[in-house]
Amino acid sequence: xxxxxxxxxxxxxxxxxxxxxxxxxxxxxxxxxxxxxxxxxxxxxxxxxxxxxxxxxxxxxxxxxxxxxxxxxxxxxxxxxxxxxxxxxxxxxxxxxxxxxxxxxxxxxxxxxxxxxxxxxxxxxxxxxxxxxxxxxxxxxxxxxxxxxxxxxxxxxxxxxxxxxxxxxxxxxxxxxxxxxxxxxxxxxxxxxxxxxxxxxxxxxxxxxxxxxxxxxxxxxxxxxxxxxxxxxxxxxxxxxxxxxxxxxxx
Amino acid sequence: xxxxxxxxxxxxxxxxxxxxxxxxxxxxxxxxxxxxxxxxxxxxxxxxxxxxxxxxxxxxxxxxxxxxxxxxxxxxxxxxxxxxxxxxxxxxxxxxxxxxxxxxxxxxxxxxxxxxxxxxxxxxxxxxxxxxxxxxxxxxxxxxxxxxxxxxxxxxxxxxxxxxxxxxxxxxxxxxxxxxxxxxxxxxxxxxxxxxxxxxxxxxxxxxxxxxxxxxxxxxxxxxxxxxxxxxxxxxxxxxxxxxxxxxxxxxxxxxxxxxxxxxxxxxxxxxxxxxxxxxxxxxxxxxxxxxxxxxxxxxxxxxxxxxxxxxxxxxxxxxxxxxxxxxxxxxxxxxxx
Amino acid sequence: xxxxxxxxxxxxxxxxxxxxxxxxxxxxxxxxxxxxxxxxxxxxxxxxxxxxxxxxxxxxxxxxxxxxxxxxxxxxxxxxxxxxxxxxxxxxxxxxxxxxxxxxxxxxxxxxxxxxxxxxxxxxxxxxxxxxxxxxxxxxxxxxxxxxxxxxxxxxxxxxxxxxxxxxxxxxxxxxxxxxxxxxxxxxxxxxxxxxxxxxxxxxxxxxxxxxxxxxxxxxxxxxxxxxxxxxxxxxxxxxxxxxxxxxxxxxxxxxxxxxxxxxxxxxxxxxxxxxxxxxxxxxxxx
Numbered sequence: 001x002x003x004x005x006x007x008x009x010x011x012x013x014x015x016x017x018x019x020x021x022x023x024x025x026x027x028x029x030x031x032x033x034x035x036x037x038x039x040x041x042x043x044x045x046x047x048x049x050x051x052x053x054x055x056x057x058x059x060x061x062x063x064x065x066x067x068x069x070x071x072x073x074x075x076x077x078x079x080x081x082x083x084x085x086x087x088x089x090x091x092x093x094x095x096x097x098x099x100x101x102x103x104x105x106x107x108x109x110x111x112x113x114x115x116x117x118x119x120x121x122x123x124x125x126x127x128x129x130x131x132x133x134x135x136x137x138x139x140x141x142x143x144x145x146x147x148x149x150x151x152x153x154x155x156x157x158x159x160x161x162x163x164x165x166x167x168x169x170x171x172x173x174x175x176x177x178x179x180x181x182x183x184x185x186x187x188x189x190x191x192x193x194x195x196x197x198x199x200x201x202x203x204x205x206x207x208x209x210x211x212x213x214x215x216x217x218x219x220x221x222x223x224x225x226x227x228x229x230x231x232x233x234x235x236x237x238x239x240x241x242x243x244x245x246x247x248x249x250x251x
Numbered sequence: 252x253x254x255x256x257x258x259x260x261x262x263x264x265x266x267x268x269x270x271x272x273x274x275x276x277x278x279x280x281x282x283x284x285x286x287x288x289x290x291x292x293x294x295x296x297x298x299x300x301x302x303x304x305x306x307x308x309x310x311x312x313x314x315x316x317x318x319x320x321x322x323x324x325x326x327x328x329x330x331x332x333x334x335x336x337x338x339x340x341x342x343x344x345x346x347x348x349x350x351x352x353x354x355x356x357x358x359x360x361x362x363x364x365x366x367x368x369x370x371x372x373x374x375x376x377x378x379x380x381x382x383x384x385x386x387x388x389x390x391x392x393x394x395x396x397x398x399x400x401x402x403x404x405x406x407x408x409x410x411x412x413x414x415x416x417x418x419x420x421x422x423x424x425x426x427x428x429x430x431x432x433x434x435x436x437x438x439x440x441x442x443x444x445x446x447x448x449x450x451x452x453x454x455x456x457x458x459x460x461x462x463x464x465x466x467x468x469x470x471x472x473x474x475x476x477x478x479x480x481x482x483x484x485x486x487x488x489x490x491x492x493x494x495x496x497x498x499x500x501x502x503x504x505x506x507x508x509x510x511x512x513x514x515x516x517x518x519x520x521x522x523x524x525x526x527x528x529x530x531x532x533x534x535x536x537x538x539x540x541x542x543x544x545x546x547x548x549x550x551x552x553x554x555x556x557x558x559x560x561x562x563x564x565x566x567x568x569x570x571x572x573x574x575x576x577x578x579x580x581x582x583x584x585x586x587x588x589x
Numbered sequence: 590x591x592x593x594x595x596x597x598x599x600x601x602x603x604x605x606x607x608x609x610x611x612x613x614x615x616x617x618x619x620x621x622x623x624x625x626x627x628x629x630x631x632x633x634x635x636x637x638x639x640x641x642x643x644x645x646x647x648x649x650x651x652x653x654x655x656x657x658x659x660x661x662x663x664x665x666x667x668x669x670x671x672x673x674x675x676x677x678x679x680x681x682x683x684x685x686x687x688x689x690x691x692x693x694x695x696x697x698x699x700x701x702x703x704x705x706x707x708x709x710x711x712x713x714x715x716x717x718x719x720x721x722x723x724x725x726x727x728x729x730x731x732x733x734x735x736x737x738x739x740x741x742x743x744x745x746x747x748x749x750x751x752x753x754x755x756x757x758x759x760x761x762x763x764x765x766x767x768x769x770x771x772x773x774x775x776x777x778x779x780x781x782x783x784x785x786x787x788x789x790x791x792x793x794x795x796x797x798x799x800x801x802x803x804x805x806x807x808x809x810x811x812x813x814x815x816x817x818x819x820x821x822x823x824x825x826x827x828x829x830x831x832x833x834x835x836x837x838x839x840x841x842x843x844x845x846x847x848x849x850x851x852x853x854x855x856x857x858x859x860x861x862x863x864x865x866x867x868x869x870x871x872x873x874x875x876x
Contacts, residue, residue, distance in 0.1 A: 052465070074464050074465065075464050075465075075467050075468065078465060078467035079467050083465070086461075086465075090461055090462035090465065091459065091462065092455055092458035092459050092462065093458055094454070094458055095451075095454060095455065095458060096266070098263060099267070099451060099454075100455075102267060102448075102451065103448070103451045103452060103455050103463075103466065103468075104466045104467075106451070106452075107452065107466055107467045107468055108467065111448050112448050112449065112452055112467070112468065113448070113449055113472075113473075114447055114448045114449060115443070115444045115447045115448075115449035115450065116443055116444075116447055117447055117448070118267070118268055118446050118447065119446060119447055119448045119450065119451040120451075121268070126260060126264050126267070130259065130263055133263075142263060142266065143262075143266045161466065162465075164466075165466060165467060
C-alpha cells in the first residue's frame, strides 16, 4: 500500500489555555474525496492552517507524500504539492484572473524568478491558463481585475488558483461559503471536474455539497476527531446528529 | 482546445503581453523629452534635475509601488550613490561611467545588506529600519569628514562622458543627455522586470502576501532582490546628481529627500513605472515656480500637498493620469497602485 | 558610573513619557502617527515661551505644556485623523508626514530657527549626592515626575473601568465594540492624553536636549519609532522597559564610546529586530 498523500499524526495546537486542535490523526489517500465537517468553532480552519504550515503545531507531525514536513515552511509544502483555498477569498485584487493564473503556473514550473521574459509568455502556459479558465467558467472574465468580478466568480478563481499549482493534495476551505444559490452549481461542477489523481479534503457546511462529493467523511468537534467513515454511516451516526442537532437547537 | 478557440487564445496572449509592448504614448513621451532637451538648451539644468529626480522616484516605485514596501529612508541610497561617485572622482577616477557603476554598486551592496531587516515585523518595523539606516548613514557621512568632506562637501571634477562629451558646468545639455540616456536604459530594464514572472510575483506579494505564499512564492528572496535593484537605481540617480552638478552635500541623506521622493511618486501614481517620472517632473517644475516666491518654506507646501492628497484620496488623484492614458490608448492603460 | 546609569534612567523616563502616546495609538488603532513629535515640540515651546516671554515659573508651565497639545490633539483628531483610521498604512504615513512637514516651518516662521532654551529654576539646578552617587537635581526631578506618571498610568490602566475598556479595545477592537465598548471614544481620549503627554515630555526634555527648535519632531522621530518597536505596543510596562533600556544604552554609549555613541540606538534597533521582530514585549502579534 502506498503512503498516504497527506497525514496528520497526533496533531495538537494550543493557544494559551485553549486547545484548538486535540491529538488529531488521519490519513488522506491519493485520489481521495474526503470531507471534514463539524460545528462552527470546531477548529477546521485551524487544522488546515496546521497542515499547510501557516501555524506551527504544539505537538504532533504532518506528513506529505511520505515525508515529514512538520518543520517545512508553507511555500515549501506548496512546492511539494500541497495547495489550499481560503475560507475568505485570498485573491489579488488588481491582477486579472489570467495574470493570477500565470503567476501560479510560472511559480510552479520554476520560472518564477525569471526577470527578463514576459510573464505568461510561452504557448504552453497560455494553453494551460485557457483550460483552467474554461474549467472554472471564467473565460469571459479573464481580463478584468479580480476585484471587479462577482463573488461567485471570485470563489471559482480561488479554487482555480490552487489547482494551477498542480497539487497532489488539495485542501478546500468552505469553497461554497457566501456563494449565492444560483452559482453553487458552478462550484459543484468545478469540484466534480477536479483531476482524479489529486487527493482532496473538503471542509464544508453545505451538506448537499458534502454528500454529493465525499467518499469519506471525518467529523471534527471541539478540536477532536469524533469519527470517520462513509457518508451513509456518518449520516446515520447518532453522535454526529447530536452534535449538529444540538447546534440547530441553538439556531 | 478546438480551432475555434484560436481567437480566444490570441486575445489571452495579447492580454498577458499588454504591458510589455511599447505603445505609442510611451515612444512619444521619450521623444518629447529628447526634443525638450534640444529645444530649451538654457533650461538644461532643470531638465537634468527632473530626469534625475525621475530616476530616484522610479527606484522608489520598484519597492513601494510594485512590491508594497514602505520606506522612509530611500534617500540613503541617493546619498550613497552620490558620495561614492564623488569620492571616486576625488581619488582620480573621473570617468563618469565608472563613477555611475560604482555609485550604483555601493548603494546596491548596502541595500542587499539591509534588506533582510525588512522581512521581519510589519510596516512599522520597515519604516523604522529604513529611516534608521538613512539617518545612520547621514551621521556616518557627517563624522567622517576626511572621506566625505563633512559639511563642506567635496571638490571634484568629472571627465567627459565616453571621453567625448563634457558634462561639467559648461556642458549642461550634455549632462541632460547623459542623464536621459541612463534613465532610458534603466526604465527599459525596469519595464522588462515588471512584466516578467518575477515582477508578477512582486505584484502578488504586494496584493496579497498570504496568497502569494500559498502559491509557492517565497517572499523573502524576491523582496531582497528588488530592494537591491531599487537601491542600485537610487544609487545611480545619486551618482548622476553628483556628476552633473559636481556638488555633494550631507542633506542628500536627509529625511526631506525621502519625503520629497514619496510625494513625487504619489503625485504621478505608484505602480506603473511612469508615475515617478511624471510626478518628479511636476514636482521639480512646481518647486522652481513656488520657491521663487517662498524659498524657505517650501517644506510646508510639500506637507500640505501630502495632506491634501491623502484626504482627497490618492487613488482618485493617481487615477487621473491613468484615465487620461486610457482615453488615448485603451490597452496601454497601466494597472495597479500601491 | 552610577551617575551615568541614573542619567540614562532619566533620559529613558523622558522617552517613555514622550513615546507613550505613540505606543497607545499604535497598539490601539494600529495607527502610525509620525506627527507625534510635533506635539512634543509644541509642549516644549509652550514652556519655553511662557517662561522666557511671560516670566511664568517652570512648574506652572507644565500643565499648559500638557493641555495645549492635548487640545490641539482633540481638534486634529476630530477633524482630520479620524478620517484615516481605516486607511492603508501608506496613507497614514503620508498624511502624518505631511502634518509634520507643515508643523515645522510654521514653528520656524512663528518662533524662529533658534533653539528656545528652558532655564531651570534654581531649586532644580545643580547636583546633589545620594549615598555617594552624584546626580543632577533636574535628572532626579525627571525620574520622580515621569516615574509618577508611569505609575499613575499603570494604576489607571489596571484599576479603573476605563482602563479595562482600553485594554480590551487594544486586545481586540472588534470584540470590544461588540461588547458595547465605544472604541472610537476610547481612542479619541487615548489620543488626546497621548498628545498631552508628548507635550509634557517635550517640556521636560527641553533642558536635556539643549532647547527646542523646529527640527525636533524629525530629529526624534526615529528614536520614538525605536522605542515603540522595542517596547512593543502592548502595555505600559513594555513601553517603560523599552524606553529605559534605550535611554541607558544611549547615554552610556555616548559617554563611554563617544565616537560610536550615536549609533548605539541603531544597533539596538537592529538587534531587537533580529531577535524579536515584534518587539521585546509584544504578545506576538506585532504589526
